Amino acid sequence: xxxxxxxxxxxxxxxxxxxxxxxxxxxxxxxxxxxxxxxxxxxxxxxxxxxxxxxxxxxxxxxxxxxxxxxxxxxxxxxxxxxxxxxxxxxxxxxxxxxxxxxxxxxxxxxxxxxxxxxxxxxxxxxxxxxxxxxxxxxxxxxxxxxxxxxxxxxxxxxxxxxxxxxxxxxxx
Numbered sequence: 001x002x003x004x005x006x007x008x009x010x011x012x013x014x015x016x017x018x019x020x021x022x023x024x025x026x027x028x029x030x031x032x033x034x035x036x037x038x039x040x041x042x043x044x045x046x047x048x049x050x051x052x053x054x055x056x057x058x059x060x061x062x063x064x065x066x067x068x069x070x071x072x073x074x075x076x077x078x079x080x081x082x083x084x085x086x087x088x089x090x091x092x093x094x095x096x097x098x099x100x101x102x103x104x105x106x107x108x109x110x111x112x113x114x115x116x117x118x119x120x121x122x123x124x125x126x127x128x129x130x131x132x133x134x135x136x137x138x139x140x141x142x143x144x145x146x147x148x149x150x151x152x153x154x155x156x157x158x159x160x161x162x163x164x165x166x167x168x169x170x171x172x173x
Contacts, residue, residue, distance in 0.1 A: 011161040014055055018160055023047055023059070027067060031074055038138040041145040044071065045089055045119055049112055050153050052093030053100055064090030078130040085122045089115055109150035116143035 026047040044067055051059035068083030075082070092115050100108050120143050128134060 011158065014058075014161055016058065019051055019055060019058060022157055023051065023063070023067065027070060030071060038135040039141040039145070041142055041149060042116075042119070043149075045086060045116065046146050046149055046153055047157070048086055049089050049093045049115060050150075050157055052090050053097040053108075053112075054158075056094040056097050059090070060094060061087050061090045078126060078132075081123055081126040081130075084126060085119045088122055089119045092118070105151045105154050108154070109147045112150055113143060113147035116146040119143070 023044070026044040030042065030044045048059065048064050048067065052064070064086040065083050068081075068086035069079070071077075071082035071086075072079050093112075096111070100111055103111065117140075120139055124135065124139055
């Protein structure tokens with residue numbers, strides 16, 4: 001592990017294969033037919049925000065839009081409901097990425113909570129405008145669960161970047 005004294009740990013570059021694989025795995029987890037309750041967290045939204053914060057040049061609004069369309073088609077919801085929600089998440093994640101990375105992980109979780117709440121609000125309002133019914137007040141729990149999962153997502157998705165490149169006893173770093 002590369003760490004300077006008194007500083008945060010230096011991270012290795014992220015592998016694009018790992019990054020896109022994590023997005024696809026999150027999409028596949030969302031596609032599991034276990035019944036989508038209103039309180040269940042949207043793992044794809046969590047991973048989109050994570051990579052939007054940590055790799056804004058690679059995962060942006062276009063990728064969020066495409067994943068949103070895939071979720072819309074899968075759930076047979078109004079076309080554009082998830083796309084609008086994920087695009088908004090991607091935009092705001094990119095907008096706050098410089099500021100957010102200055103804080104510890106638990107403070108980051110509190111700061112991404114409004115993003116997840118906004119995303120849920122957009123989905124519910126879009127569904128209701130299209131003639132759907134209100135899913136209940138359980139939708140308020142989902143953003144809180146997603147924000148609570150932020151430290152776990154950070155630990156898992158940054159783990160490959162924290163490994164030592166080549167241990168060498170002659171190099172102090």
